[in-house]
Amino acid sequence: MVVRFEGVTVVDGTGAPRYVADVAIEGERIARIERDASPASGLVLAPGFIDMHAHADLALLTDPAQQAKLSQGVTSQVIGQDGIAYAPLDDDGLALIRRQIAGWNGDLADEVFGWRDVGGYLAALESGSLGTNAAFLVPQGNLRLLAVGTADRPATEAELDRMRGLLADGLAAGAAGMSSGLTYTPGMYASTGELDALCSVVAGHGGYWAPHTRGYGRGALDAYAEVLGIGLRTGCAIHLTHATMNFAANRGRAAELLTLVDEAIVAGVDVTLDTYPYLPGSTTLAALLPGWAHQDGPDATIELLGDAAARERIREALDVTGSDGAHGETVDWTAIQISGVSDPELEPAVGRTVAEWADLRGQDATTAALDLMRSDRLGTGILMHVGDEDNVQAIMRHQDHCAGSDGILVGGRPHPRAWGTFARYLGHYSRELGVLSLEECVRHLAGTPARRLGLADRGVLREGAVADLVLFDPETVIDRATFAEPRLPAAGIVDVLVAGEFAIQDGLRTPAANGAVLRPGTRS
Numbered sequence: 001m002v003v004r005f006e007g008v009t010v011v012d013g014t015g016a017p018r019y020v021a022d023v024a025i026e027g028e029r030i031a032r033i034e035r036d037a038s039p040a041s042g043l044v045l046a047p048g049f050i051d052m053h054a055h056a057d058l059a060l061l062t063d064p065a066q067q068a069k070l071s072q073g074v075t076s077q078v079i080g081q082d083g084i085a086y087a088p089l090d091d092d093g094l095a096l097i098r099r100q101i102a103g104w105n106g107d108l109a110d111e112v113f114g115w116r117d118v119g120g121y122l123a124a125l126e127s128g129s130l131g132t133n134a135a136f137l138v139p140q141g142n143l144r145l146l147a148v149g150t151a152d153r154p155a156t157e158a159e160l161d162r163m164r165g166l167l168a169d170g171l172a173a174g175a176a177g178m179s180s181g182l183t184y185t186p187g188m189y190a191s192t193g194e195l196d197a198l199c200s201v202v203a204g205h206g207g208y209w210a211p212h213t214r215g216y217g218r219g220a221l222d223a224y225a226e227v228l229g230i231g232l233r234t235g236c237a238i239h240l241t242h243a244t245m246n247f248a249a250n251r252g253r254a255a256e257l258l259t260l261v262d263e264a265i266v267a268g269v270d271v272t273l274d275t276y277p278y279l280p281g282s283t284t285l286a287a288l289l290p291g292w293a294h295q296d297g298p299d300a301t302i303e304l305l306g307d308a309a310a311r312e313r314i315r316e317a318l319d320v321t322g323s324d325g326a327h328g329e330t331v332d333w334t335a336i337q338i339s340g341v342s343d344p345e346l347e348p349a350v351g352r353t354v355a356e357w358a359d360l361r362g363q364d365a366t367t368a369a370l371d372l373m374r375s376d377r378l379g380t381g382i383l384m385h386v387g388d389e390d391n392v393q394a395i396m397r398h399q400d401h402c403a404g405s406d407g408i409l410v411g412g413r414p415h416p417r418a419w420g421t422f423a424r425y426l427g428h429y430s431r432e433l434g435v436l437s438l439e440e441c442v443r444h445l446a447g448t449p450a451r452r453l454g455l456a457d458r459g460v461l462r463e464g465a466v467a468d469l470v471l472f473d474p475e476t477v478i479d480r481a482t483f484a485e486p487r488l489p490a491a492g493i494v495d496v497l498v499a500g501e502f503a504i505q506d507g508l509r510t511p512a513a514n515g516a517v518l519r520p521g522t523r524s
Helices: 091-100 118-127 140-147 157-172 192-204 220-234 254-266 298-305 308-321 344-349 354-361 365-375 389-396 417-432 438-453
Strands: 002-010 019-026 029-035 044-047 049-051 074-079 133-139 177-181 208-212 237-240 271-275 281-284 336-340 381-384 401-403 469-472 493-498 501-505
Touching: 044 438, 049 401, 049 417, 049 438, 074 438, 074 493, 091 140, 091 298, 118 133, 118 157, 133 140, 133 157, 140 157, 140 177, 140 192, 157 177, 157 192, 177 192, 192 208, 192 220, 208 220, 220 237, 220 254, 254 271, 254 389, 271 389, 271 438, 298 308, 298 365, 308 365, 336 354, 344 365, 354 365, 389 417, 401 417, 401 438, 417 438
Parallel strands: 002 044, 049 074, 074 133, 133 177, 177 208, 208 237, 237 271, 271 401
Antiparallel strands: 002 019, 019 029, 044 469, 281 381, 336 381, 469 493, 493 501
């Protein structure tokens, strides 16, 4: 198939100045770029955007439409995030993980889960119809689950050797690196030394580590310093995932984080970071519990939530001392909004804050939260209204910043970032506020992510590159998804191509499903 765009303004993903050109695509690649060949149309052609932090691990298996991402120009997604995903696993681990992250990904029928290792999961992706490309990170929490179990204790040398071997196998099978969720069990139980050992394996395979750090609250800078120090000692590239400075203790302190990042870069650490352009965050309600409450698995956690003594211990952490699951902060229940539930009978809670739900039930907020976790069997999703606008803008200006939606696709009222992140960068932060020029914005959304992933022929618009492309109107592109209506597609996206085929044409989804699994260092 030959596709031709005439008189488009090319923003090529490198940060270079825009120019007007005719662009021809033959097959899956860009064949010719002829500058100033036709009058300017007013539309911008850019490389397809790369979501560096996606939660589409199950959606990619069952939903080739991928409307949430394609409708905002995203052609590639990085999955396996936050140290918890669906490979590698054994039978018992799979059952546990499916329950633990149902609030992120939903769930599928038992027969879908026919794999147990990373190679099998990637093969399952490739055997279906992929609406977007996908890259995978080996989840460090899974490694610990397989080798150590759910206990909060140091790994033995034999257990650490097993984790190293599982990680090496996953990287050899095509993973781009490793992720961690250091406020999620069981990954949070890993010592710095254990993480050093695993990151040395990642470095040896030329991959990168994407840590969700040990806390984004008052201990955020220490948590960032830990992971940057691991990068310095091991030579592992570091990608700071959803690199925010949240909660009241961190208002206006983005410069301190960026100083840490820049000092690490000067010292020789290869650092990138991603953010979402919103103030609230998103996770599960059960994630706020202290780590000790999770260490024997979800069934044990649910039992603890019914035990009076354990509830008082949990209440102390949530209300008085600060829970490690809540980033060391005490929880403000007026800022925690319920975004989705597993039990349909609990739907009336969706859209309300925990404080509002408690008022309706005549309970104090912490009691209502613990009862909701127990009744919903840990499946409740939440929004956390804890961000700071000055921090958001400062961090997105950093030269090594990328975009990551961290978007949850399931639930009654999920975060709108799943449908709006990339258009919001282009429309609100670039055009309306001028935080980034259009050229720099596209580099952050495409070029820098491709560099981090080791993809030589994506994230840039040049002759010979893969034709993952987005055509948009720079005057009208904007996010439309809101907290009240989180599944509205973006405005201003005209066409989206994945490997030379239209996935979006004239604003409408086509039947094409031309995505691929992206492995580092390959030309495709």
